[in-house]
Amino acid sequence: MEKSEFDLIKSYFAPLASGYDEAFGLLNDAALISENPQASTVVTMDTLIAGVHFLMSDPAGDIARKCLRVNLSDLAAMGATAFGYSLSMAYNSQIETGWVREFTAALGEDQKRFSCHLIGGDTVVTPGSLTITITCFGSVARHQCLQRNTALVGEDVWVSGDLGDSAAGLKLLTKVLTAPEPEKAAHLIRRYRVPEPRCNLGIELLQRAYSRTAMDVSDGLLADLGHIAHASNVAVELYEDKIPLSAAFVEVMSGCPDQGLELAVTGGDDYELVFTSDPSQEQNIRELSAKLSLKLSKIGKVISGQGVQLICRNGEIFLPAKGGWTHF
Known part of the structure; x- marks a missing residue:
């Protein structure tokens, strides 16, 4: 990887936060989520690991889409509308800047389609497998969501x-x-x-x-x-x-x-x-x-x-x- 952590964030990840003001361009240690008294925030998180949840031979853009979409699927199962996500990536020596460029470009396309923004995250280096964790945030009407424990006999x-x-x-x-x-x-x-x-x-x-x-x-x-x-x-x-x-x-x-x-x-x-x-x-x-x-x-x-x-x-x-x- 020829770029530093902060160069990667500035070049490829910060643009994904554009449009979500309370992410502050990823310049702070954390983002804000404004509370809405009429709504409940729905939070979900999935970790995907190379060789377990995707193949390293998969295109970087497809890996990006899968990592975001499996989280969006969890929000869908609750009836929630997505608005933001945070991203943690543990890179290994196989990852180069071109891979990151393709990965973030695909995230940008999916953000537009699903109306959500990157609002924060972390980047680290690992000697192990590429590991990507996304925490996704959505919204439902106050205390209203689809659940697992509400199925009734006869349905x-x-x-x-x-x-x-x-x-x-x-x-x-x-x-x-x-x-x-x-x-x-x-x-x-x-x-x-x-x-x-x-x-x-x-x-x-x-x-x-x-x-x-x-x-x-x-x-x-x-x-x-x-x-x-x-x-x-x-x-x-x-x-x-x-x-x-x-x-x-x-x-x-x-x-x-x-x-x-x-x-x-x-x-x-x-x-x-x-x-x-x-x-x-x-x-x-x-x-x-x-x-x-x-x-x-x-x-x-x-x-x-x-x-x-x-x-x-x-x-x-x-x-x-x-x-x-x-x-x-």
Whole structure:
């Protein structure tokens, strides 16, 4: 790295704070967040490590987008509108100034798209793997947010988008899978490298009161619905033929359909929203799907009991080898 810490901040990071006056151009030790008596601030933080959450061979811009977007996905799961984030980076010897330039340029593009600003952070050097931590700040109406512990027996279970694409994309990058068509491979790899946080969906679900319960699918559908079921003291029943899959995923996994189902519901890194809703809201949700141009699929029901079970097309209960991603 040919630039000093302060040169890097001045050249590449300080411009990302432009437009957020209380960041003071990143010249102070901390930023301010003005309090709003009508709103609650939502705070989330994710740490991503090279070789664990992304590959060092991934483009720097894609790494930047993923690091920000996984945090935005957490805000979406609360129904929050993002406004700022702080960034901590532990660099290693592989990182050069050109990499930082590409990384911050991508952050700048995403900031415009998602209407948020860098408001502070830290930069250090590490002998280990590149490590990036983002703390993201959002806003909701006072004491109002989507939660995990509010699912009720009788509610429908919905999920946005398609499942399994990201996990398949990683397997393509690591040569575990091969794709017959380059376009389909590119789609799956893009889904792994650059997730699409469902910010507008989360905001709409909360503000229109279509749902009280949501979570983003980061550890895998079964695992994350398991968190909802446990917190709400209910059970969830899912149906194989309702799980949404992309054409690219279906083609790549066509030779091993059983593995495909497992990958779709346990692979993780989807960053779609799974949520529950009263059956009376179904038409509203379908209209919201059209409004947002976003696939929303009804995939199951909240029932009495504990845990999550997936009913296969043949009526048997699906038993995966693992429930989803675990951090330890």
